[in-house]
Every structure is written in C-alpha cells, then in structure tokens.
Amino acid sequence: MKRYFFHVLENGQLIVDEEGLELPDLDAARHEATESARYILSEAIRGGKHDAPDAFVIADEGRANPGHHPVGNTSAALVER
Numbered sequence: 001m002k003r004y005f006f007h008v009l010e011n012g013q014l015i016v017d018e019e020g021l022e023l024p025d026l027d028a029a030r031h032e033a034t035e036s037a038r039y040i041l042s043e044a045i046r047g048g049k050h051d052a053p054d055a056f057v058i059a060d061e062g063r064a065n066p067g068h069h070p071v072g073n074t075s076a077a078l079v080e081r
Contacts, residue, residue, distance in 0.1 A: 001024055002024070002060060002061055003020045003021065003023075003060070004022075004023050004028075004061075006020070006029075006057075006058060008055075009054045015053075017059075026058075026060075
C-alpha cells in the first residue's frame with residue numbers, strides 16, 4: 001500500500017495533511033477525496049455555512065501531486081498535473 005496525503009486548498013492557501021492515509025492506489029485516493037468532499041459539503045450545508053474548501057490536492061508518498069479534486073463538484077474527475 002502507498003500513503004496518500006489530502007492537502008486542502010482553501011482561499012488560495014494550501015493546508016498540508018501531515019498524516020495521510022495508506023491506500024492501495026490512486027483510484028482509492030480519488031474515491032477517498034470524493035467521499036471526504038461530500039462529507040465536508042453536507043456538514044457545511046447542515047451548519048448553515050457558506051464556505052467550504054476549494055479542493056483536495058492529492059499527493060503521494062514522494063509528495064508528488066498527481067492532481068487535485070474540486071470539493072464543490074464531487075463528481076468531477078481528478079485533474080492531472
């Protein structure tokens with residue numbers, strides 16, 4: 001398994017995930033980003049908040065950024081960099 005990090009892009013600032021998660025592959029990391037985005041958005045709606053992070057930036061163990069996953073569009077494909 002490989003460790004993936006889910007940094008949060010919010011208002012132009014990157015909030016770094018120092019812990020990450022061990023997942024089998026990039027597809028599993030994309031799935032995790034989608035589920036996390038759905039959870040964050042649902043919590044924001046329930047709490048009456050109008051702000052949510054812009055995206056998850058997924059990085060692998062080598063800290064390479066295979067792309068980012070927009071939070072506001074949980075069905076969007078991962079944008080490769």
